[in-house]
Amino acid sequence: MTNPLRKRTVLDLSPRAKVGAYAIMIAWAIVVLFPLYWLFLTSFKQPVQFTGGTYYIPFVDFQPTLDNWKYILVDVGSDTYRPYVNTIVVGFTSALIALVLGSLAAYGLVRYRYRPRVGVIALGLGCTVLAMVAVVLGTPPIVAVVSAIVVLLILTRAIGNRISSARLGNSDISFWLISMRMMPPVAVVIPIYVLFQQIHLLDTHVALIVTYAATNLPIVVWLMSDYFAAIPLELEESASVDGASPYRTFRSIVLPVAVPGLVATFILVLVFAWNEYLIALFLATANAATMPLLVAGQVATRGPQYWYMSVLIVIMVVPVIVMAVILERFISRGILAGAVKG
Amino acid sequence: MPSSPTVQSSSGPASSEPGSDQDALDRAKSTDEWRNPRAARNVFLWPALLVVLLLAIFPLIASLGLALSNIQLAQGGFTIKFTGLANFNNLLFGAERSIFLGQFKPPTILGWVTFIGGGAFMAYVLVRYLRGGRVSPVGLVGRALGIAALTALLWMLANTLFGEGGRPGTLTVTILYVVLGTGLEYLIGLGLAMLTIQRLAGQRLFRVVFLLPITITPVGIAYMFRMLTDNQSGPFAPLFAAAGMSNFAVLGDPWGARLAVIIGDVWQWTPFMFIVLLAGLEGRDVETEEAGLVDGAGRWQIFRHITLPMIIPVSATVILIRMIEAFKIIDLPSVLTGGGPGTASESVTLQAFQSWRAFNLGSSAAVAYSLLIVVTVVATAYARLVLPRTHRANA
Numbered sequence: 001m002t003n004p005l006r007k008r009t010v011l012d013l014s015p016r017a018k019v020g021a022y023a024i025m026i027a028w029a030i031v032v033l034f035p036l037y038w039l040f041l042t043s044f045k046q047p048v049q050f051t052g053g054t055y056y057i058p059f060v061d062f063q064p065t066l067d068n069w070k071y072i073l074v075d076v077g078s079d080t081y082r083p084y085v086n087t088i089v090v091g092f093t094s095a096l097i098a099l100v101l102g103s104l105a106a107y108g109l110v111r112y113r114y115r116p117r118v119g120v121i122a123l124g125l126g127c128t129v130l131a132m133v134a135v136v137l138g139t140p141p142i143v144a145v146v147s148a149i150v151v152l153l154i155l156t157r158a159i160g161n162r163i164s165s166a167r168l169g170n171s172d173i174s175f176w177l178i179s180m181r182m183m184p185p186v187a188v189v190i191p192i193y194v195l196f197q198q199i200h201l202l203d204t205h206v207a208l209i210v211t212y213a214a215t216n217l218p219i220v221v222w223l224m225s226d227y228f229a230a231i232p233l234e235l236e237e238s239a240s241v242d243g244a245s246p247y248r249t250f251r252s253i254v255l256p257v258a259v260p261g262l263v264a265t266f267i268l269v270l271v272f273a274w275n276e277y278l279i280a281l282f283l284a285t286a287n288a289a290t291m292p293l294l295v296a297g298q299v300a301t302r303g304p305q306y307w308y309m310s311v312l313i314v315i316m317v318v319p320v321i322v323m324a325v326i327l328e329r330f331i332s333r334g335i336l337a338g339a340v341k342g
Numbered sequence: 343m344p345s346s347p348t349v350q351s352s353s354g355p356a357s358s359e360p361g362s363d364q365d366a367l368d369r370a371k372s373t374d375e376w377r378n379p380r381a382a383r384n385v386f387l388w389p390a391l392l393v394v395l396l397l398a399i400f401p402l403i404a405s406l407g408l409a410l411s412n413i414q415l416a417q418g419g420f421t422i423k424f425t426g427l428a429n430f431n432n433l434l435f436g437a438e439r440s441i442f443l444g445q446f447k448p449p450t451i452l453g454w455v456t457f458i459g460g461g462a463f464m465a466y467v468l469v470r471y472l473r474g475g476r477v478s479p480v481g482l483v484g485r486a487l488g489i490a491a492l493t494a495l496l497w498m499l500a501n502t503l504f505g506e507g508g509r510p511g512t513l514t515v516t517i518l519y520v521v522l523g524t525g526l527e528y529l530i531g532l533g534l535a536m537l538t539i540q541r542l543a544g545q546r547l548f549r550v551v552f553l554l555p556i557t558i559t560p561v562g563i564a565y566m567f568r569m570l571t572d573n574q575s576g577p578f579a580p581l582f583a584a585a586g587m588s589n590f591a592v593l594g595d596p597w598g599a600r601l602a603v604i605i606g607d608v609w610q611w612t613p614f615m616f617i618v619l620l621a622g623l624e625g626r627d628v629e630t631e632e633a634g635l636v637d638g639a640g641r642w643q644i645f646r647h648i649t650l651p652m653i654i655p656v657s658a659t660v661i662l663i664r665m666i667e668a669f670k671i672i673d674l675p676s677v678l679t680g681g682g683p684g685t686a687s688e689s690v691t692l693q694a695f696q697s698w699r700a701f702n703l704g705s706s707a708a709v710a711y712s713l714l715i716v717v718t719v720v721a722t723a724y725a726r727l728v729l730p731r732t733h734r735a736n737a
Contacts, residue, residue, distance in 0.1 A: 012541050017641075021537050028534060029551050035609070036554060038577055039566050054579045101390040108386030128399055173391075175725055178663065180398040182717040183405070184670045184691040186698055187710030190408070191401035214397035217390050219663060223618060226656040229733075230625055246382035257625075264621035267553070268614065275559035277673070292559045306569055313562040320557040321550070328549055331621050 043068055043310035050307055072311045080294065080312070086284070087274060087291040088319060090205055094212035095270040099262065101213070102220025107250055109174060109221065110228045111236075115167040120156050127152040141198050174225065177218040185278045193282045207283045208290070212273040219272075220265055227261030228254065263330045267323065274320060291316045409707035429708035441685050441693060442709065444502035444511030453504030460496040464489050467727065491719040513716065515600065516689045520668040523607040528661055530608065531615025536645070539623050549620070556613035564677030567606045571678070596686035599679040603687050606674045611667075615660055622656040623649070658732035662724055669717045 013021060042050060044064035049055060055062040072080055108114070131148035135141050192211060193202070201207045231254060239249045255262070277292040284290060291312065298309040412425045433442050449457065471477070471485060499517065502510040510518070538549050555563070569575075571592055573582050592598040626649070634644045672691040675681050681688030681696070688696075690713045698706035 018542065021540060021542060024533070025537055025548050028530070029548060031609070032551055032554055034577075035566055035570055038570060042569065051575055054575055054577060056577065101393060104386045105390035108383055112383040112386070114383070114387065125399075129403060132400065132403055171725070171729070173387075175722075177391075177394060178666065179718060179721070180394055180402075181663075181666055182669070182721065183402060183714050184672075184694055184710045186672070186691055186694045187405045187408075187707050187714075188401035190703065191404035192397070194404070195397075195400055210393070211397060214393045217394050221390060222659050222663060223656075226659050227621065227625060229655065230622070230652075247385075250386075260621040260624045264617045267617060268556075271556050274557075277559065277561050292561055295559055295565075296561045304565055304568070306565065309562065309565055313558060313566070316559065316562070317554075317557045321554070324553050324557065325550055328546055328553075331549075331617075331624055 039310045040314060042306050043314055045307055047305075047307060068307045068311045072308055072315075080315075082287075083289045083291050083294050084315070086205065086208075086288055087316070090208045090212065090288070090290060091270055091274040093205070094209045094216065094273045095266055097209065097213040098216040098220050098269045098273075099266050102217045102265075103224045103255070103258075103262065104250075105177075105217075106221045106224035107228050107254060109170050110225050112170075114170055114173060116173065118166040118168060119159075121168075123155050124152055127155075174222065177221050181215065181218050189279055189282045192279065196283060202283060203285050203288050205288055208280060208288060211279055211283065212276060215279075216269040216272055220269060223265045223268075224258070224261060227258050227265075231257050260331045263327045267327060270323065271320060274316075405707045406711060408703055409711045411704050413701075413703040415701060425704070429704050430712065432705065433708055433712060438693075438705070438709075440509075440511065441688070442511050442513055442690070442712070443498055444514055445505075445507075445509035446498075446501040447505035447508035449500040450504050450506050453500035456504060457496050457500040461493060464492060488719055488723055491715075492723060495716065495719075510686075512685060512688045512690045512693045513713075515687060516669060516671065516691075516713075518600065519604060519607060519671050519689060520665055522604050523611065523668050523671075524661060524664050526604075526608045527612045527615045527664060528657070530612045532619055532657070534612070534616050535619040535623055536649075538620065552616050553613045555610050556617075558610075560610065560673040561677065563606065563610050564673045567602065567609075567674065567678050571602055593679050594683055596683060599683060599687040602678060603671075603674045606678060607668070607671065610674075611664065614664060618656060618660045619653060622653045626652045654732045658728055662721060662729075665724070666717060666721060669713060669720075 041058065044058060045062065046065050046067065049062050058064040127148040131144040134144040196202050196207045235253050235257065236249050239253045275292055277296060280290045280293055284293065295309055295312050295316070298305045298312065409429055410424060410426060412423045412428065414421050432438055468485060468489060499514060502508045502514045534552050538545055570577060573579050573591060593602055631644050631648050634648050670691050671689045672695060675687050675689045675692050676695065679687040681692050690709060694706045694709040697709060
């Protein structure tokens with residue numbers, strides 16, 4: 001990096017531009033950091049200092065206290081510890097599942113052409129509705145689901161081709177996936193609750209992991225599609241000429257090149273699962289409760305207890321920030337340029 | 343090497359070329375069925391589709407059922423009565439109309455300009471479609487429905503937001519949040535991403551700092567902004583006091599409350615745009631830019647004609663995703679402003695949440711379904727009008 005012969009590149013700015021760049025970046029850093037500083041500060045304030053006026057700097061205009069930290073970490077420590085572990089388990093597992101399945105699907109959608117038949121989709125939808133009506137009318141869920149699948153398979157074989165020959169394309173599949181995120185969670189939490197109640201998985205990690213993986217999959221598919229599409233096709237072509245299977249090409253050629261996108265997407269879905277509140281409120285009552293529930297739970301009858309809340313938020317973001325610091329180095333260039341030339 | 347056999351690049355046309363048939367045959371012999379490309383395409387796509395399918399279809403249908411019913415608490419449980427479109431009727435024409443759609447008043451000049459401008463654009467799109475020569479009955483009906491819905495939305499905006507004495511309902515307010523929030527977040531996120539790809543000392547530190555807001559749970563952010571906007575103990579309280587406005591509550595003013603929600607939203611979600619665009623920029627090939635620099639192109643020209651086109655596809659995608667997410671905004675209005683004053687800063691999802699808390703499950707589901715319809719129309723229009731232009735290369 002310190003090679004004196006290095007030629008000036010597009011990435012080097014003139015001195016004047018550098019000053020401007022730093023000015024803007026520092027300005028936005030202040031915008032980002034000041035609220036966080038205030039939050040951090042609040043975690044060291046006593047309630048009376050919080051409500052009594054405005055204090056900016058510890059030791060100068062108020063005496064900080066560790067009482068809040070002691071209360072959260074020691075006095076009610078076991079109530080904090082379990083949600084903390086739950087959040088870590090649920091967050092990382094669901095983010096990994098979403099990333100793996102989503103990347104596979106994104107790659108499929110970028111490199112292959114799918115032509116699902118409208119008729120088959122209509123049949124599937126019809127069978128789903130029938131199965132649900134059957135369950136509402138008292139059929140055991142398992143019987144309903146199994147018979148719906150059997151009926152669907154038979155009908156698809158028998159008349160699937162005849163009812164409608166119209167076909168959809170890749171963009172329709174992508175759009176259907178993203179449309180699954182359009183429904184406000186408020187409207188779907190009750191059905192999801194009933195669903196997991198039926199299969200006796202309420203208040204377990206599995207319920208949260210599956211739900212978060214499914215809700216985050218569309219985002220992974222959409223983002224990874226664009227990152228994969230930006231990879232030059234020649235790379236994969238030369239691999240396939242060498243006789244590599246599609247899976248091998250994907251794993252050893254495509255994935256390494258897509259690392260910046262994978263890392264960015266992983267951070268995003270991790271954060272989404274980490275911070276989700278409403279679904280957790282329904283699916284996790286005690287054993288599987290996550291940190292957002294604990295944060296929101298700090299609202300007492302006399303109003304929000306900001307000082308405890310601040311402690312919880314601070315300890316909650318630490319693992320994510322550590323992840324971001326570790327992963328940030330992988331969002332950088334060089335990998336692609338070398339691969340194409342070689 | 344365009345003519346080389348590319349089995350996995352496209353299952354259709356390439357494998358029908360002479361020569362590649364032989365290749366495929368050889369490979370089929372050497373590898374088992376599991377490894378052949380035909381199986382691979384299903385292996386890639388289906389796991390994800392199945393997971394989403396299993397978890398998404400049932401709640402979607404079930405909540406439609408709720409939206410069409412009236413649910414009453416009864417002894418030892420509740421009763422569900424099918425009431426058809428009564429919930430929707432109530433929302434669009436009945437008691438909830440003024441909350442959902444707002445107060446309609448004749449549009450001002452600005453309102454008419456908005457309405458006629460939007461209408462003219464849609465007419466242009468329709469004429470272009472009709473002249474394009476690929477008209478199908480389904481496409482025509484779909485476009486007619488979409489244009490009708492968008493015209494109704496525009497009419498609502500013109501009458502409530504730009505109406506003389508009109509009052510925006512939750513739908514208008516939500517659209518406001520979506521448009522201003524997404525727009526600002528994209529511009530700031532792109533600017534920050536462009537700055538942090540330059541070779542600057544401390545670049546990595548800035549990247550992590552810019553990422554911070556998204557790592558905090560939305561409920562927490564909402565309470566944090568409530569602390570910040572408190573005019574008794576917040577950090578800006580002395581400023582208000584010095585200006586003699588210590589009794590002025592920012593959140594008590596309709597536009598002040600909306601602005602506070604938008605500022606919170608931009609603070610929270612700019613990192614989303616930032617990190618996606620950053621990864622897009624870092625994954626690009628700089629050689630074209632180097633060539634442009636050698637040829638004497640200015641920085642702005644390089645950005646405008648080389649860098650920007652490369653990240654247009656990912657930009658279009660991230661704007662669509664963020665738009666869809668922004669339509670569901672709830673934490674900030676719920677905690678920061680409580681939807682107030684009155685319902686001035688209430689979003690559609692918050693409205694659904696309020697009726698849901700009052701155990702009007704049917705009405706809540708109807709609000710949510712109405713939002714789903716609006717988002718679907720807007721997202722479909724976006725996908726039809728914008729994505730084909732931005733994703734031409736891999737379409």
